[in-house]
Amino acid sequence: MSQPVRIVIVGGGIAGILLATRLGDQLGRSGRASVTLIDSSPTHIWKPMLHTIAAGTRDVQQQQVIYLAHARDHGFTYQPGAMHGLDRSRQLVQLDELRTPEGEVVLGPRTVGYDVLVLSLGSRANDFGVPGVKEHCHFIDSQKQAEAFNAALRARVFRSVAKDESLRVAIVGAGATGVELSAELSRLLDVASSYGDPTVRERLNLTLLESGPRVLAAFPPEISASSQSQLEHIGFRVLTSARVTAAEANGFRHGDGTLVEADLMVWAAGVKAPDFMNNLDGLETNRSNQIVVGASLQSSRDDHVFALGDCASLTLAGHERQLAPTAQVATQQAEHLARHLPGWLAGKPLADFSFRDFGSLVSLSDYNAFGTLGRFGLFRGGFIRGRFAQLSHAMLYRRHQQALHGFRKATLLWTAERINGLVQPKIRLT
Known part of the structure; x- marks a missing residue:
């Protein structure tokens, strides 16, 4: 009996956790593939929300998704660890040693084998070498x-x-x-x-x-x-x-x-992918350490290595610039790959990714919000501000929750958050 295909997803950000959830539900539960998500953190936070966690205006305990529990519910496995290298010839992801917050070594350096590798490691600010x-x-x-x-x-x-x-x-x-x-x-x-x-x-x-x-x-x-x-x-x-x-x-x-x-x-x-990704085992990267991918989201030099979201560089046909590193792009790429990867594993060709621009929103807390509605959807090309823009911004996160948990659980999470907001301090005090 043949072994199930090993799909390894490195990085549990917006694209990574969504893809692991969808593939786990489709392939992991049935045993058609083993789906593994690797991340250095035990929990997922929607990245556009991090500034509220930093300010202390949102309760991090209510917003985080625990990878281990989410994996159990959706047919994939979670491995803690930070990637530091890749051996494409042996199809191995190389992980750093795992330590406790106090510095005690839990696991030494180790490797995880794959048949299909998806890199969704996100991005970080770029200090551009500025001293200090x-x-x-x-x-x-x-x-x-x-x-x-x-x-x-x-x-x-x-x-x-x-x-x-x-x-x-x-x-x-x-x-x-x-x-x-x-x-x-x-x-x-x-x-x-x-x-x-x-x-x-x-x-x-x-x-x-x-x-x-x-x-x-x-x-x-x-x-x-x-x-x-x-x-x-x-x-x-x-x-x-x-x-x-x-x-x-x-x-x-x-x-x-x-x-x-x-x-x-x-x-x-600035924005750049992790430093270790620069020319990662011969993969083509740009000066921001992003993996160069084609329209199928496969890396330019290895069809079994995919890259999504902020750590990928994709320039669509007819465009001069690569897609921006946004939550909208990461979400659509994860949904696209979740839709077409099972067919590719069965021998079908991969469809090309196409981006639908639904606009951009920025929220200035309770003071105001502004946005454009893009070329698709209602009021296409419009400019919005005020309460409607604030509601539209808030709905982005609710849609992310629904994509991960389904409508029923996402509604319960929203209800619990509203109730806790009535009885808990509105800001973090300790």
Whole structure:
């Protein structure tokens, strides 16, 4: 009796967990394939939500998906570990040793065999080699980093109140993460002002630095202008065309050497795949370490290695630029591969991926939201703002939950979140 095909998915982000869920349901339950998901974290968080976890305005315990439990419910297996290399000739994924948070080695370096490999390792901010960034800045690329920033933030807020001093925050990168984090920090302190010190919001001194000529460069100019105006209206300083040359212990140097002083520094600029992916065992990569793939989502040099989401570089026919690293792209690619991979395993050709642009949304917490509705769906090509845009933004996450859990469980999760919101503090206090 032949062994089931070994499908290994590395990275449990938006694309990875969705693909593992669908393939586990289709192939894993029936024994037609063994589906394995590998991730260094034990839990999944929807990445566009990380800025709320960092600010402490959303309960991480309610939002995370535990891989082990989710795997049991959907016919795949979960292995903890961080990939560091690949042996394509032997079809082996190489994993680092596994340690406890205290540093104790649980498992040594090991390998996992595959017949089909899907890389969905996501992306992280790119420091571009700027001196001092790694030493002095927080990053918001993972749940672990978001929670580390939140711990540092709460300590600084308490110090600010106790010592009657300002809280200086500087964020480099005015893409969606930087802009949304800025607004969420303001909301955090608005709510915190009712917990003892009504002046705590006034202590926030926040500067957002962007090397380009406008914030939210991936959005239409109208959204950039509206978002910057909103940020300035709530009291923030926005510096565009401000190229940061160094990060120091007490702030960022930019331009002619001017220092933007800060107690907390966040680097949210640039996008790149993990460093180990650069020319990964001969696979073609670009300068951002992304795997170059064709329209079938197969890597250009190995048909048994696929790449999805932020760690993949795909330029569609008739387009000059590669697809942007967005949740929308990652979701559609995972759905496409889940739909067509079973047929490919049975000998059918793989269909080409086509992207449907449903627009882009940015939420400035409770203050406002802006978006475009893309070339598909209702009100195509339109510009939205206010409550409708906020609702549309919130529905993106609800659709992700439904894709993972089904309508019934997703509805129960939403209901539980609403109930907990009535009885629990609106922000993280401990």
